[in-house]
Amino acid sequence: MFPKVNDLVYIQVASASKKEAEKECKSRIADIEEESFLIEIPIESDTGKVKRLFIGDELSVYFLSDTGVKNYFNTYVLGFAEDVVQLVRIRKPEEDTISKIQRRNFLRVVAELELAVKLKDSTQFIAHTEDVGGGGVSFICDSKYVLNQGDLIYCWLLLPFKNGLIDHVPFEAEVVRTKSLESGRTTVMLKFVSISNLERQTLIRYCFERQFDFKNR
Structure with a gap:
């Protein structure tokens, strides 16, 4: 099950800093491509600040199903796209890798x-x-x-x-x-x-x- 357009996604970014790695950000699915998602620029949940991402950043992501269950997947930043606002292109995971259990291990x-x-x-x-x-x-x-x-x-x-x-x-x-x-x-x-x-x-x-x-x- 994949997230749909307009669904909220919650993101943690892999970092050498434990404090940074534990920060949660939220974004929204803006568009879905064959092999990627386009998401809005993430916002830090606790501060409201924009979270800057870079190509290659590894992300731990979850979204909520219609029944409120958290669905997790790991992905990474492919690049950026311009629409009305700038969007972030992230790799679409294999559907069978989406799990109810969070996996934070690096590839x-x-x-x-x-x-x-x-x-x-x-x-x-x-x-x-x-x-x-x-x-x-x-x-x-x-x-x-x-x-x-x-x-x-x-x-x-x-x-x-x-x-x-x-x-x-x-x-x-x-x-x-x-x-x-x-x-x-x-x-x-x-x-x-x-x-x-x-x-x-x-x-x-x-x-x-x-x-x-x-x-x-």
């Missing part, structure tokens, strides 16, 4: 990317990721590098886009879990502790580009 995709790692003792090495997402990454490294749950590390992730551009995303992360492999190497799972909103948006754009590639194979 993760399988990707083998180069990752420069710096440990707290200043040890530095190059590793390769297993997957990446807006909330963290996992990578494989030589077991000689000792990493423990709770360790903070600094990383620089290389993102190659299809248009030929290459971005470098710096971040600080916490080790969530490690797993020893039969090969003698170690898988390390990280969650972001400090990453700028701009860098997170860049990473999320890469994830959606990568996901689109998988869907079209």
Whole structure:
């Protein structure tokens, strides 16, 4: 079940700031296209201020059914359109992903990317990721590098886009879990502790580009 034109939608925007991520905004469906919704510029529910969105912003959205049940889906900003007022174009979700349960987890995709790692003792090495997402990454490294749950590390992730551009995303992360492999190497799972909103948006754009590639194979 999709929302209809003129239905209100309630939005939270993924952010490195917990305070910003918990803010709820409201908007309205202005038009429905084959693969997207056009919504009015969101307004913060508590302050009445306009919420500025950027291409690649990841959104947690819910709308109310005719019986008052909340229906949730995750989406992201595709772009903008001009009508009488400016509208925001967001990706229409697959209908079977709309749920009565809110899912706030960031998208993760399988990707083998180069990752420069710096440990707290200043040890530095190059590793390769297993997957990446807006909330963290996992990578494989030589077991000689000792990493423990709770360790903070600094990383620089290389993102190659299809248009030929290459971005470098710096971040600080916490080790969530490690797993020893039969090969003698170690898988390390990280969650972001400090990453700028701009860098997170860049990473999320890469994830959606990568996901689109998988869907079209």
